[in-house]
Amino acid sequence: xxxxxxxxxxxxxxxxxxxxxxxISSGVLGSFAFLRGRSLMGDALAHAALPGVCLxxxxxxxxxxxxxxxxxxxxxxxxxxxxxxxxxxxxxxEDTALALNLSVFFxxxxxxxxxxxxxxxxxxxxxxxxxxxxxxxLVGSDVNTMIAVSSVLLIITALLFKEFKLLxxxxxxxxGLGFPMGFLDGLLMxxxxxxxxxxxxxxxxxxxxxxxxTPAVTARYxxxxxxxMVILSGLFGALSGAFGTLLSTQIQxxxxxxxxxxxxxxxxxxxxxFSPKRGILFRFLRFMQVRKKVLHQDILRSLYDVMEDSKxxxxxxxxFFSVERLAIKSGKQAxxxxxxxxxxxxxxxxxxxxxxxxxxxxxxxxLHVAHSLVLNQRLWDLFQMHEQNFHGYTIDQSEEEIIPQxxxxxxxxxxxxxxxxxxxxTLVAIQSYKIANHTPDQGGVTA
Amino acid sequence: MNSFWIILTGSxxxxxxGFLGCFLILRRMxxxxxxxxxxxxxxxxxxxxxxxxRDSIAMLVGAAVIGLLTVFLIQLFHQSGVKSDAAIxxxxxxxxxxxxxxxxxxxSHIDLDLDCVLYxxxxxxxxDTLVINGAEWGPRAVWGLGIIFIISLLxxxxxxxxxxxxxxxxxxxxxxxxxVALFHYLLMGLVSMATVASFESVGAILVVAMMVVPSATAxxxxxxxxxxxxxxxxxxxxxxxxxxxxxxxxxxxxxxSMTVVAGLLFLISFLFxxxxxxxxxxxxxxxxxLELE
Numbered sequence: 001x002x003x004x005x006x007x008x009x010x011x012x013x014x015x016x017x018x019x020x021x022x023x024i025s026s027g028v029l030g031s032f033a034f035l036r037g038r039s040l041m042g043d044a045l046a047h048a049a050l051p052g053v054c055l056x057x058x059x060x061x062x063x064x065x066x067x068x069x070x071x072x073x074x075x076x077x078x079x080x081x082x083x084x085x086x087x088x089x090x091x092x093x094e095d096t097a098l099a100l101n102l103s104v105f106f107x108x109x110x111x112x113x114x115x116x117x118x119x120x121x122x123x124x125x126x127x128x129x130x131x132x133x134x135x136x137x138l139v140g141s142d143v144n145t146m147i148a149v150s151s152v153l154l155i156i157t158a159l160l161f162k163e164f165k166l167l168x169x170x171x172x173x174x175x176g177l178g179f180p181m182g183f184l185d186g187l188l189m190x191x192x193x194x195x196x197x198x199x200x201x202x203x204x205x206x207x208x209x210x211x212x213x214t215p216a217v218t219a220r221y222x223x224x225x226x227x228x229m230v231i232l233s234g235l236f237g238a239l240s241g242a243f244g245t246l247l248s249t250q251i252q253x254x255x256x257x258x259x260x261x262x263x264x265x266x267x268x269x270x271x272x273x274f275s276p277k278r279g280i281l282f283r284f285l286r287f288m289q290v291r292k293k294v295l296h297q298d299i300l301r302s303l304y305d306v307m308e309d310s311k312x313x314x315x316x317x318x319x320f321f322s323v324e325r326l327a328i329k330s331g332k333q334a335x336x337x338x339x340x341x342x343x344x345x346x347x348x349x350x351x352x353x354x355x356x357x358x359x360x361x362x363x364x365x366x367l368h369v370a371h372s373l374v375l376n377q378r379l380w381d382l383f384q385m386h387e388q389n390f391h392g393y394t395i396d397q398s399e400e401e402i403i404p405q406x407x408x409x410x411x412x413x414x415x416x417x418x419x420x421x422x423x424x425x426t427l428v429a430i431q432s433y434k435i436a437n438h439t440p441d442q443g444g445v446t447a
Numbered sequence: 448m449n450s451f452w453i454i455l456t457g458s459x460x461x462x463x464x465g466f467l468g469c470f471l472i473l474r475r476m477x478x479x480x481x482x483x484x485x486x487x488x489x490x491x492x493x494x495x496x497x498x499x500x501r502d503s504i505a506m507l508v509g510a511a512v513i514g515l516l517t518v519f520l521i522q523l524f525h526q527s528g529v530k531s532d533a534a535i536x537x538x539x540x541x542x543x544x545x546x547x548x549x550x551x552x553x554x555s556h557i558d559l560d561l562d563c564v565l566y567x568x569x570x571x572x573x574x575d576t577l578v579i580n581g582a583e584w585g586p587r588a589v590w591g592l593g594i595i596f597i598i599s600l601l602x603x604x605x606x607x608x609x610x611x612x613x614x615x616x617x618x619x620x621x622x623x624x625x626x627v628a629l630f631h632y633l634l635m636g637l638v639s640m641a642t643v644a645s646f647e648s649v650g651a652i653l654v655v656a657m658m659v660v661p662s663a664t665a666x667x668x669x670x671x672x673x674x675x676x677x678x679x680x681x682x683x684x685x686x687x688x689x690x691x692x693x694x695x696x697x698x699x700x701x702x703x704s705m706t707v708v709a710g711l712l713f714l715i716s717f718l719f720x721x722x723x724x725x726x727x728x729x730x731x732x733x734x735x736x737l738e739l740e
Contacts, residue, residue, distance in 0.1 A: 099478055104709065107710065115697055258543075
């Protein structure tokens with residue numbers, strides 16, 4: 001069937017509108033639930049709605065969504081109350097209380113459902129749709145109810161956005177400001193319940209939880225700002241809602257709920273991998289970059305160190321050193337060291353011995369780079385070993401470089417201390433940062 | 448005779464799940480059990496599609512693999528910055544959705560439908576018998592469950608000390624050299640196998656009830672782990688017997704009725720447990736008040 005034709009069908013349009021609004025409202029409310037650490041509460045509420053729906057059907061015999069809403073809301077509230085009571089009055093933890101209520105309420109629902117199916121109380125076939133959802137079975141009045149309820153939910157959220165923000169991040173502060181936090185928490189719970197209930201017919205009780213959780217988690221990958229997160233989460237919910245509805249009306253026998261869930265899971269996986277700030281791919285790339293940088297710094301410092309050692313032995317240091325010696329000094333594999341040296345050669349920091357290409361040494365630029373690296377490292381060592389001596393220095397230890405954080409007097413003090421501990425890097429004169437009598441042709445260095 | 452087989456199957460399900468469930472609720476991982484029981488659905492569906500029948504061993508392996516994969520994925524998402532409850536929610540709903548889609552698309556070709564997945568059909572257990580050399584050896588489900596039950600008992604019995612320390616003080620367990628992660632995954636593997644063995648009888652969702660409710664009931668009645676394990680198995684058997692009676696009376700799902708009975712038993716112990724019950728706590732409080740006056 002042509003997609004355009006499908007979209008022009010007024011019935012599909014209605015169902016689509018309902019599912020998109022449903023996606024928005026559950027995405028928006030789900031982000032608050034996610035931030036409050038209540039993600040699985042939605043799961044419990046959705047499962048607990050089943051007995052309410054069955055009981056209403058048993059009592060009234062009608063299948064109108066309005067009645068079901070009331071029944072589901074009542075049994076959901078009862079389940080919430082039970083969970084709170086059990087965690088409050090016994091030593092059972094919250095996760096057990098959740099699982100316990102979820103499964104017992106669902107069990108009651110299954111008993112009622114099979115009871116209805118086995119007794120001949122008219123046409124009950126619609127009830128199974130509540131398990132996995134069937135958007136195609138929605139009729140005009142259902143969609144109207146869905147639209148009305150989700151609009152109300154969205155309007156309340158927009159009006160109370162500031163209050164809900166406080167609730168999500170700092171309940172104590174909100175209380176201090178005089179907001180009725182307990183009431184707001186309860187209101188949020190009821191709103192969550194409402195969004196679960198209107199989703200039951202389209203998504204089903206089993207997978208309704210995903211409508212609340214997955215879009216919120218996905219949105220969290222893209223932003224650190226609550227308002228952006230809420231909007232994104234609503235958007236993701238709407239997208240997956242539309243996707244699921246369209247696909248499940250196209251293919252026979254395909255329940256809507258799982259398709260919507262798979263749609264939002266795809267969005268989640270995409271964000272998990274490719275989100276620029278928190279995605280696995282970019283985090284891995286950043287990690288590799290840092291690793292490379294640290295490796296290069298290590299090699300430069302090792303080269304500097306062995307040069308210094310040789311200076312101590314012979315007063316005139318050798319200029320070139322073998323890869324093996326550097327590997328031992330830095331504690332890395334010879335292969336790794338050689339690879340790093342080749343990259344450094346391209347950067348123009350090190351050179352190879354012309355007679356023996358297996359040996360490596362600094363050129364002038366590299367020596368300066370290595371010198372400031374070593375100086376920085378030794379100043380950090382000094383600072384950390386004798387922190388009490390530098391009381392009053394404002395040093396941020398998470399920073400990479402220490403010298404820019406010191407003023408002139410402090411730097412002088414630390415350099416003196418360095419000299420005292422015999423830790424001063426000796427290959428370049430510190431004061432001038434220049435090599436006095438450098439002869440580049442020989443590649444040799446004297447202090 | 449049929450009633451006997453049904454009750455026996457129910458008892459085995461409840462005992463195995465209740466036994467393993469004790470460790471889950473003590474380690475605050477009840478929702479992880481819920482996640483596993485949902486998530487093994489694609490494993491079951493794929494095993495059905497590949498083997499074309501209820502080949503128990505293929506299903507057991509498939510489900511155990513998916514179960515462990517679930518635990519691993521949840522851990523992975525959690526480590527990459529998702530809150531643990533949200534990680535659970537995302538993982539199990541996604542896997543369950545895959546399972547439902549597979550079954551809805553190909554369900555007509557194989558002998559598997561969604562109702563059976565959700566609430567099982569324990570009533571058909573007596574007719575699906577194990578036949579070796581033409582001789583009937585009783586229902587297959589009973590054999591499968593019995594084997595899983597004995598394996599669980601053996602594994603936990605052999606490493607009881609290790610499981611106990613890992614449950615109550617994982618940090619100390621790690622400090623004295625117990626491979627905590629190994630025992631974690633061992634337990635999860637047992638939970639997955641128990642779930643898949645039970646799913647045909649009670650359905651994927653009510654397995655959770657059998658895992659959590661009897662052990663939570665036992666948790667309110669005792670402070671000792673061995674007693675708690677024994678009690679939860681006993682309560683499970685009780686659920687099976689009473690649940691069967693309730694189901695025949697109402698003419699409804701046996702698994703659902705077992706859950707309802709389990710819920711009632713929990714309610715009773717929540718109210719009247721000698722030490723932790725609501726009523727006994729209230730009485731103690733009144734006693735103290737009287738003494739003070």
